[in-house]
Amino acid sequence: MLEVRDLIVDYDKTEVVRGISFEIKKGEIVSLIGANGAGKTTTLRTLTGLKRARSGSVLLEGQAIQGLPAHRIAGLGLAHVPEGRGIFPFMTVPENLEMGGYLNRDKASFRRNLETVFERFPVLRRRQHQLAGSMSGGEQQMLAIGRALMGNPKLLVLDEPSLGLSPVMCQEIVRVLTELRAAGRTIILVEQNARMALRLADRAYVLDRGRIVLQGRGRDLLDNPNVRTAYLGLATAVSAPASPA
Amino acid sequence: MSQLKVTGITRRFGGLVAVDALDLTVEKGAIHGIIGPNGAGKTTLFSMISGTLAVSGGRIEFEGRDVTGLPPHRTVSLGMVRTFQRSAVFHHFTVVENLLLGTHLLARPTVLGSLFGSHRRFTSADLEAAEEILCFIGLADYRDAAAETLPLGHQRSLGIGIALAAKPKLLMLDEPAAGMNRTESEALMQLIRDVRDRMGATVLLVEHDMQTVMGLCERITVLNFGRKLAEGRPAEIAADSAVIEAYLGLDEDAQAVAAHA
Amino acid sequence: EDTLDIGFNAPLSGPAAGWGLPGLTGINLLVDRINAEGGLDVGGKRYKLVVHQFDNEYTPSKALQGARQLVLEHNVKIILDVGGSTGDAQLPFLTEHKVFYAPEATADINPKRPYIISGADYFPRGEMMRMAYISQMYPQAKRYAVVSQQDATSLVGQAWEVGAAKAVGFDVVYDEFYAPDTTDFAPVVTAILATKPDIVSLSISWPDFIPLLMEQLYQQGFKGIVAANYIEPEQALQRVPADWLQQVKAIDSYPLFDDPWWGDPSAQHDFAAKWNARYGAGGPEDLKRPMNGIDWLYTPMLQAYLASVQKAGSVDPDKVLAAFRSLDTISTIEGPTAVTGEEMWGEKNMISPLVPNNEFRADCNCKRVQSLTRFETWFAAHKDAVIAEVRRRNQMWDQRQ
Amino acid sequence: MAVERLAARATARPAARRNVRHWPLLLAAVTAILAFAAPFVLPTYQTELIILFLMNLVLVVSYRLITTTGDWGLAHVVMMGAGGYSAALMAKGLDLPVWLTVPLAGFVAAAVAGLISVPLLRTRAFGYFIASFALGELLRLFWIRLDVPFGGIRGIINIPEGELFGHSLFETIPYYFFALFVAFVCVGIMYLLDRSRLGMTWKALYSDPALAECVGIDVTHYRRSAFMIGSGFAGVAGAMLAHRMGAIDPKNFDLITMLYLIIWVVVGGTQSFWGAMVGLLAMTFVFELTRPLLEWRPLIFGVVLIFFLIFVPGGIESLVGRLRGWIGLLKRDAS
Amino acid sequence: MDLATFVQTFANAVISSSIYALVAVGLALSFGVMKMANFAHGEFFMAGAYVVYVLYAIAGHPFILAVLCAVPIVALMGLAAERLIFRPTRDNLLAGFMATAGLSFILQVLAGRIWGVGLMKRVPTPIMGAVDFAGAHIGSQRLVILPVAILTLVALWLFLNRTRQGKALRAAAQKPEAAALQGIDLNRMSALAMTIAGASAGLAGALMAPVTPVTPYMGHSVILMAFVVVVLGGMASIQGAMIAAVILGFVITFCTTLFDGVIATMVGVGLMALVLVVRPQGLMGRETV
Ligand SMILES: Nc1ncnc2c1ncn2[C@@H]1O[C@H](COP(=O)(O)OP(=O)(O)OP(=O)(O)O)[C@@H](O)[C@H]1O
Ligand SMILES: Nc1ncnc2c1ncn2[C@@H]1O[C@H](COP(=O)(O)OP(=O)(O)OP(=O)(O)O)[C@@H](O)[C@H]1O
Ligand SMILES: CC(C)C[C@H](N)C(=O)O
Numbered sequence A: 001m002l003e004v005r006d007l008i009v010d011y012d013k014t015e016v017v018r019g020i021s022f023e024i025k026k027g028e029i030v031s032l033i034g035a036n037g038a039g040k041t042t043t044l045r046t047l048t049g050l051k052r053a054r055s056g057s058v059l060l061e062g063q064a065i066q067g068l069p070a071h072r073i074a075g076l077g078l079a080h081v082p083e084g085r086g087i088f089p090f091m092t093v094p095e096n097l098e099m100g101g102y103l104n105r106d107k108a109s110f111r112r113n114l115e116t117v118f119e120r121f122p123v124l125r126r127r128q129h130q131l132a133g134s135m136s137g138g139e140q141q142m143l144a145i146g147r148a149l150m151g152n153p154k155l156l157v158l159d160e161p162s163l164g165l166s167p168v169m170c171q172e173i174v175r176v177l178t179e180l181r182a183a184g185r186t187i188i189l190v191e192q193n194a195r196m197a198l199r200l201a202d203r204a205y206v207l208d209r210g211r212i213v214l215q216g217r218g219r220d221l222l223d224n225p226n227v228r229t230a231y232l233g234l235a236t237a238v239s240a241p242a243s244p245a
Numbered sequence B: 001m002s003q004l005k006v007t008g009i010t011r012r013f014g015g016l017v018a019v020d021a022l023d024l025t026v027e028k029g030a031i032h033g034i035i036g037p038n039g040a041g042k043t044t045l046f047s048m049i050s051g052t053l054a055v056s057g058g059r060i061e062f063e064g065r066d067v068t069g070l071p072p073h074r075t076v077s078l079g080m081v082r083t084f085q086r087s088a089v090f091h092h093f094t095v096v097e098n099l100l101l102g103t104h105l106l107a108r109p110t111v112l113g114s115l116f117g118s119h120r121r122f123t124s125a126d127l128e129a130a131e132e133i134l135c136f137i138g139l140a141d142y143r144d145a146a147a148e149t150l151p152l153g154h155q156r157s158l159g160i161g162i163a164l165a166a167k168p169k170l171l172m173l174d175e176p177a178a179g180m181n182r183t184e185s186e187a188l189m190q191l192i193r194d195v196r197d198r199m200g201a202t203v204l205l206v207e208h209d210m211q212t213v214m215g216l217c218e219r220i221t222v223l224n225f226g227r228k229l230a231e232g233r234p235a236e237i238a239a240d241s242a243v244i245e246a247y248l249g250l251d252e253d254a255q256a257v258a259a260h261a
Numbered sequence C: 001e002d003t004l005d006i007g008f009n010a011p012l013s014g015p016a017a018g019w020g021l022p023g024l025t026g027i028n029l030l031v032d033r034i035n036a037e038g039g040l041d042v043g044g045k046r047y048k049l050v051v052h053q054f055d056n057e058y059t060p061s062k063a064l065q066g067a068r069q070l071v072l073e074h075n076v077k078i079i080l081d082v083g084g085s086t087g088d089a090q091l092p093f094l095t096e097h098k099v100f101y102a103p104e105a106t107a108d109i110n111p112k113r114p115y116i117i118s119g120a121d122y123f124p125r126g127e128m129m130r131m132a133y134i135s136q137m138y139p140q141a142k143r144y145a146v147v148s149q150q151d152a153t154s155l156v157g158q159a160w161e162v163g164a165a166k167a168v169g170f171d172v173v174y175d176e177f178y179a180p181d182t183t184d185f186a187p188v189v190t191a192i193l194a195t196k197p198d199i200v201s202l203s204i205s206w207p208d209f210i211p212l213l214m215e216q217l218y219q220q221g222f223k224g225i226v227a228a229n230y231i232e233p234e235q236a237l238q239r240v241p242a243d244w245l246q247q248v249k250a251i252d253s254y255p256l257f258d259d260p261w262w263g264d265p266s267a268q269h270d271f272a273a274k275w276n277a278r279y280g281a282g283g284p285e286d287l288k289r290p291m292n293g294i295d296w297l298y299t300p301m302l303q304a305y306l307a308s309v310q311k312a313g314s315v316d317p318d319k320v321l322a323a324f325r326s327l328d329t330i331s332t333i334e335g336p337t338a339v340t341g342e343e344m345w346g347e348k349n350m351i352s353p354l355v356p357n358n359e360f361r362a363d364c365n366c367k368r369v370q371s372l373t374r375f376e377t378w379f380a381a382h383k384d385a386v387i388a389e390v391r392r393r394n395q396m397w398d399q400r401q
Numbered sequence D: 001m002a003v004e005r006l007a008a009r010a011t012a013r014p015a016a017r018r019n020v021r022h023w024p025l026l027l028a029a030v031t032a033i034l035a036f037a038a039p040f041v042l043p044t045y046q047t048e049l050i051i052l053f054l055m056n057l058v059l060v061v062s063y064r065l066i067t068t069t070g071d072w073g074l075a076h077v078v079m080m081g082a083g084g085y086s087a088a089l090m091a092k093g094l095d096l097p098v099w100l101t102v103p104l105a106g107f108v109a110a111a112v113a114g115l116i117s118v119p120l121l122r123t124r125a126f127g128y129f130i131a132s133f134a135l136g137e138l139l140r141l142f143w144i145r146l147d148v149p150f151g152g153i154r155g156i157i158n159i160p161e162g163e164l165f166g167h168s169l170f171e172t173i174p175y176y177f178f179a180l181f182v183a184f185v186c187v188g189i190m191y192l193l194d195r196s197r198l199g200m201t202w203k204a205l206y207s208d209p210a211l212a213e214c215v216g217i218d219v220t221h222y223r224r225s226a227f228m229i230g231s232g233f234a235g236v237a238g239a240m241l242a243h244r245m246g247a248i249d250p251k252n253f254d255l256i257t258m259l260y261l262i263i264w265v266v267v268g269g270t271q272s273f274w275g276a277m278v279g280l281l282a283m284t285f286v287f288e289l290t291r292p293l294l295e296w297r298p299l300i301f302g303v304v305l306i307f308f309l310i311f312v313p314g315g316i317e318s319l320v321g322r323l324r325g326w327i328g329l330l331k332r333d334a335s
Numbered sequence E: 001m002d003l004a005t006f007v008q009t010f011a012n013a014v015i016s017s018s019i020y021a022l023v024a025v026g027l028a029l030s031f032g033v034m035k036m037a038n039f040a041h042g043e044f045f046m047a048g049a050y051v052v053y054v055l056y057a058i059a060g061h062p063f064i065l066a067v068l069c070a071v072p073i074v075a076l077m078g079l080a081a082e083r084l085i086f087r088p089t090r091d092n093l094l095a096g097f098m099a100t101a102g103l104s105f106i107l108q109v110l111a112g113r114i115w116g117v118g119l120m121k122r123v124p125t126p127i128m129g130a131v132d133f134a135g136a137h138i139g140s141q142r143l144v145i146l147p148v149a150i151l152t153l154v155a156l157w158l159f160l161n162r163t164r165q166g167k168a169l170r171a172a173a174q175k176p177e178a179a180a181l182q183g184i185d186l187n188r189m190s191a192l193a194m195t196i197a198g199a200s201a202g203l204a205g206a207l208m209a210p211v212t213p214v215t216p217y218m219g220h221s222v223i224l225m226a227f228v229v230v231v232l233g234g235m236a237s238i239q240g241a242m243i244a245a246v247i248l249g250f251v252i253t254f255c256t257t258l259f260d261g262v263i264a265t266m267v268g269v270g271l272m273a274l275v276l277v278v279r280p281q282g283l284m285g286r287e288t289v
């Protein structure tokens, strides 16, 4: 469904994504994991048009979309839940959702989507009259995901949905993502929380300083000793508490 | 002897209590780690100690002196220097200039001094100090490169170098290893140890990279929701069930259960 | 061929351009006429007149720069300008180089600056004569309010006007200034009307502001007498009804040169006809406009200067100055003019044509001269009282250093 | 963005010494000779223009000094006015000689700046821009409103031009040398400051205020010192103007004048010490060349301003860097 | 101040508040909402007045028609400014602001060159006469401004809060990137904002043409007060701008009547300086988002 080839992205001449290629098939959850600053967010931002690539191509169902402005790519069915959620803080919950369906001028299907989102996230229905900025982090994350669902996206792009969330909230997110997969959605998931990401993913890619260094099925990566050392910290920390100087 | 003593410190943002009546003691000469989930209040704590953020309540003592609410340039002059979570260097300057700027406190340029006196140019002592730090942080090859062109890892080292130039007694590092690979973070760990051993500075460290934290720190404080969840030696922390639950993560199977619930 | 260079160092752009730019029309008319006659005859020698212009934007530093350029590069002998703060800036330089300075309004005259020819504007003689005229024609009016924009010139003008008003026995109930960038005159007029005046004088309010102030006076129900330095009835009529204008008399000092009062033939009618042929109704389609009070305002001073040059038989500044001060009458577009000014300004550098008092008339929707008054006569009788008031306000020439 | 390597000069490096370049010295010598000869060979009017240029030079360099901290304000010509007014009042009221009024005016302007910096420095970026405009306008309104001692709307007239070593400064040539001397001293001092540790500290504020604070730089203190020093030199320029014009009024220091100052700076660029001077020079030429176009001039300036902001945001000085880059490329290609 | 004067001053203040609101609302939209600080807003106002001057005073068309023409013409100018100036300088507020200062020079010169700088342009009062209301006299022409201002403000409020485009505009202002991700075209939104800003400036100028001096420089006094209103109101808030307009209208009107115009301006500007210092986000501004 989505294919990325030799993507290179830079900020003021510093390359942060250094030629990565990967693909996502319909109905899959694909995770990108990697350390802070590995270039995960940058990759996603390039996919959805918030950032221009230096070179490389992005194909959505065979159509090249690199270089299109973000609002055009949104029109093609990519919904991006950005890092930090990006909800509109001074708008109410329904208004936020309405913006998610901005490109959908059909009132009836908009209503239907709204109903579906409210059913999936009952907490949003309860917060209907609240300004989005005053909701808790987890609720905001639900709103952001709900907003992304409003446009019936072909591909859902999630950047660190667990960021800043308590473990309980994280579990809630995991529940939602599992449900979405069950409903047949295609999802790219970027997570700092590698354990969670690998568990959810059908397939996963490991990014290190702008390059893909490992790829495979989520479960397999979870057991990969290198991954355990580098990204799941815990394993080695527990086994070797005081590393020598 | 405790060098930094924080009692009952609190910070609110609107309704949110980011740091909640926290007590913390850092021993002189220690490498002390602070960990905790995202948003636990670690950066906020640093900001309050260094004076960039006002406290909503509580008291901070440094070497027996009340430093609560002092502006950053004052806390720095007392010897408490911090680095930033984001990579922060003076982008428009060269590496050596960055280090020279770090020596600001040792000079505090004045108008008259800049015209006629000692602040017209850098003294050889300043330069020597800068060169020394340059070697110390391993950037001697980049002496005259513009800071903005450095790779991220080097920018972080430079950030630490800038802090070192101010001759800190307490160095507060906010996620120094973020974005570094294993080799880089190993080097960083060595650098931090050197800072303590050779410069005699106490180090207070916030870090998500467990390998670094566990390998480096003698003592670790775990924050959660702005409160102290646990404190102890690395091995104790790694085994603490509350810490595992809130931060290190539930047991794998338990999580799997949660995911399918 | 010898030339006699004339500088026009006035606001040609910017907010004050209305006081400068139109003045070029009258000057060009006059200069072209003289050049067409073969130039200015000075003791048998013919001089061609050349006008050089500089836009001083009504800014002192620019004005000084302009003066320097006009004098040092073009060797001009006289500089025409609005005067006021631009005059203060260039006069030390001009005095040093013995170049004549001709501001419309007389307040720039000062014994330290002898090379001045000023006074085509009725300011502030007209202000005083209006007070005299009103007290004589409308003796029941007592309570007097005056307002004008806050600028250098109006401080002086209002001082003389209030002096005259007190001298003829009015009760001064309101005596203030408004900010020159006022956009809303309603509160200004409300404040005036709160003092229940019989006469509201808009003094030397800028011509642009007069209709707006009048409109407020009308809307807020004023029924007394309105007076001002310069009123364009045509403009006022776009905002207030003619019968109200007639009711409040709308008294001013600027004459219309097609007023039958001047008689036919007369120099005034002649000028009006020529101006209209070139710039007015007969002018090119894209330029034509009605004549206003600034169009001719610089010509009398140039006429006075040229007459003095001819009498001196030389362009030497000192000889010209001596000739100027000794002229009995100068014939100008405003009529024959004497040279006076010592008592008001400490020096005899003011030309002083007769001052008209006009009133609005609904029958022709225009203003008509009601009387031409000789200022000197009236002033001789009232000067002590007037000068006392001007002194009280620190606006005598020797106080404004 | 062209980055200035200031400490590279502030630090005495042997490498730089070995490689002494001769052309700056040569340039300085030629400029000096031209500057001394100018009033004797040029027509008086041109000399007067140079005097004006010298005053503007002090003004523009002092404005640039403040912008090195990242503070772009709209009060600079008002500060110049503060100097102008104080020089005028000191010369007229206290009969002080010129060599005293000019530097004192600078100190007064700096003091006034210190006063308004108290509220002003609580703002940043666009807030600073607007607040500086408001506070400057407030000061100007005081001059307009208060007849005593500022002469109200009329301003102050008959300001003594003063004399120096027996020469009346009313004459063009003595005043020219006086202005030359003052400009040389002021620009020289600002040059030294720019190269000093203080200058470097100011630029550090612009580069990263939060980090600056954390290496112990008292941000407000150094922003204030830049603001006060810059304003002080603007005050000196104002004093020079007051003595030359013999009259000043609030209109001399209005927003339009400030916009012209901004045009000079934008055209020249603020990264290097010379950028703003180059901008002033270029725009002075444009100003004189377009004199015949009179009423069209503001339009031309407006177009120039927009053009530079959009197409050459770094100003003329940034072109030098680009030019060097191109030349470098050419050379490489050639070799 | 006696009762009659108070009533009259109060009425003046109401009218002047509505004028401030009308003038400032476009600025609040483009500056507060889309971070485009348009220094030439005053010149847009001037342009509106000139359209009325040309169509109504010179060509003799009905006043209403002239006003209706002024709105789209100045709206187009706003659109052009967005395209040519704000878009290229989008991430630099100050550069856009300075560049529009250049634009204001250009528009002043053009107006002056085409229609002359001379004396004020004569725009006859379309509705002469005054209305008496509870002892206050208000010119009928001014009285028209009050409902128009209220209607405009209400319409704008409804647009922003009830329509899809209006909400998209708010969304784009609050989180530009997130808005783009929903398919909202940021370029279109800022063009829309500047078009509305231009239209409202044109409307204000057109309505004011008969009651204020019409000159190429009339924008100067407008822009200062408009910025005072916007900053005072909290730069991101239309409601704030409205409240600030009322505060300023009353303060300035009463100070002018009680003292004089200069003091009134000083109080107005001083108020803004004070607010900037004490509450940099303005009266109704929000804490940083
Ligand atoms: N706007 C920017 N300008 C310059 N450099 C940037 C910018 N945004 C990100 N970077 C740099 O690009 C690199 C990759 O950043 P990115 O945000 O893509 O990483 P990430 O993998 O998403 O990290 P995280 O886990 O922290 O979200 C980092 O070194 C970062 O410092
Ligand atoms: N300026 C602010 N305004 C409002 N809330 C804030 C502000 N700064 C921090 N917070 C909130 O305070 C809480 C603590 O933040 P802090 O940055 O201290 O976390 P942290 O422990 O450093 O997290 P991380 O590991 O992600 O760096 C968070 O919920 C954050 O959203
Ligand atoms: C004082 C003068 C320059 C004013 C002039 N009388 C005018 O009405 O424009």
Ligand SMILES: [Mg+2]
Pocket (backbone or CB within 6 Å): A040, A041, A042, A083, A159, A160
């Ligand atoms: Mg990221």
Ligand SMILES: [Mg+2]
Pocket (backbone or CB within 6 Å): B042, B043, B044, B085
């Ligand atoms: Mg943090």
